[in-house]
Amino acid sequence: MKRLSDEDMEQGFENLKNAFQPTPVQKEKARRLLFQQQPFKRKFHMKSLLPSIVSLIVLFSVGIGLYINIGESGTTNVTTSWDGMLLEQTSQTSPTRYVLSFNGTSLTIEDNFLGSSFMSGKVDKEAYLRSYKIKEPLLTPGTYENYTIEQNGDTFTIKVNGTQGFTYSLEKFGPRRLRGEDGVEFSTRTYLDNPEVITDDITPERLEIAPQNEHTFLIEWGSDSMDRGNHDFESHEHGHLVASTDFNEVKRGQAVYYHMPSSVIAKNPAVPEMYIGRVVGLPGETVEIKGGQVFIDGKMLDTFYGKATTRGFGEEEYFEVTPSSAIADEQATRAYFNMDMPAENVEVNTVFILVDQWWRGYDSREYGPLPIGEIEGVITGTAE
Structure with missing residues (x-):
């Protein structure tokens, strides 16, 4: 076995130390890890969100207001233009033959269906009505005062105030044709608008x-x-x-x-x-x-x-x-x-x-x- 001199042993220890010496890159990583500051974590405060919440509420309210106003702005009172108008029921979907006449401030609804006069007491009403698609139309014959008619697009809404008041909507589906909200169809003798001719x-x-x-x-x-x-x-x-x-x-x-x-x-x-x-x-x-x-x-x-x-x-x-x-x-x-x-x-x-x-x-x-x-x-x- 070879005996090592003191110089040989000193050189061996030096070589061993160099083997474990970190490289410059390893030193830089260690420095960053030990001395870099951690990011500051903000604490949550509800008060900090109040201005944003208030702004959202205001914007939402304004949007709702604009939506309502825009919807209402599309509605027009056309009562005057309906003076003298006559609507006659054309569909046979109900046991009625309505005629609606608009004169001045009064609206008269007549039911000119004569079938009921031929019905004896022995006739089964349910069986009689079974052939009709609309069993109970919404309108009630009579004369009504102080009516108004509002138009929104192709929809016309009749409004009658008072104890006998009611509303009834009609949708235009032709130049002289209207369909009530209950499905009853009507025709007019005049045009509902004034198209170019x-x-x-x-x-x-x-x-x-x-x-x-x-x-x-x-x-x-x-x-x-x-x-x-x-x-x-x-x-x-x-x-x-x-x-x-x-x-x-x-x-x-x-x-x-x-x-x-x-x-x-x-x-x-x-x-x-x-x-x-x-x-x-x-x-x-x-x-x-x-x-x-x-x-x-x-x-x-x-x-x-x-x-x-x-x-x-x-x-x-x-x-x-x-x-x-x-x-x-x-x-x-x-x-x-x-x-x-x-x-x-x-x-x-x-x-x-x-x-x-x-x-x-x-x-x-x-x-x-x-x-x-x-x-x-x-x-x-x-x-x-």
């Missing part, structure tokens, strides 16, 4: 005798699709029709003689290949029917051919002059007078065609806008 003071409602020349030809026509109560276009009553080929463009209101689209004839071979209809929508316009009324680009077409008619009669006139025994289905007839059609865009070089008596003929509601090139002539009148 398009008029036609040029087109005559009745055909007159027209001259003939090298640009005209005669038509024999037998359909009543254009009948306005005088068999206007029917040859067996007024002779042949005169059609002119001398036109550069067609105009609104003109009755035209055209080729019926093949798609219609394919569905019904009995439809004539040549047909007559009236130009209602022009190229670039949008045609829509709401509640039986034609609208062009959102404007009401205020003409004799701008709404649903039967032999020239509108809804009110028709039911006034037609005996109830001659009306096979009142609800279906009223639905016709209040029909809807989605907006239709009239493309370039096409026109939108309607017959005068909508329920008796084919037109653009069936086949869409008609290419102008399919028109052979414009009806100018009847031959002498």
Whole structure:
């Protein structure tokens, strides 16, 4: 065994010390760990949040106030504009036939349903009412004073004060159609708002005798699709029709003689290949029917051919002059007078065609806008 000298032992201890000596990086980490200050922890105090809580409460209150004010600002008193208004029940969903008349400061509600007078004491009331969707409508017949009507959007609310007071809301779903909060539907004879209108003071409602020349030809026509109560276009009553080929463009209101689209004839071979209809929508316009009324680009077409008619009669006139025994289905007839059609865009070089008596003929509601090139002539009148 080798003996170590004192120098060898001293050198060994020195080497052992160097092995355990920390590096500069280790020294820096130890220094940071021992001498870096800990972050200060704030104590929570409720008082410090009070200003923020108060601000939130104020903002919330202001928001609620604005919401209420905005809601109320959308409500308008329209009582004056309803003076003289008449609402007639059109739906058969309840055992009532209400008529609401607004005159001055009084509102009169009448129930013109006569079914109860034919009911004997033996009739089971529950069984009788079972056929109706609405068993107990909300309105009570009578005369009420000092009513008000408020409008908010398409909703109209009737308010009657006093011991017999009540409120009743009606929602407009057509230009002249309203639905009560109980589901009973009504129609009016006048429009509830004043939309912009398009008029036609040029087109005559009745055909007159027209001259003939090298640009005209005669038509024999037998359909009543254009009948306005005088068999206007029917040859067996007024002779042949005169059609002119001398036109550069067609105009609104003109009755035209055209080729019926093949798609219609394919569905019904009995439809004539040549047909007559009236130009209602022009190229670039949008045609829509709401509640039986034609609208062009959102404007009401205020003409004799701008709404649903039967032999020239509108809804009110028709039911006034037609005996109830001659009306096979009142609800279906009223639905016709209040029909809807989605907006239709009239493309370039096409026109939108309607017959005068909508329920008796084919037109653009069936086949869409008609290419102008399919028109052979414009009806100018009847031959002498």
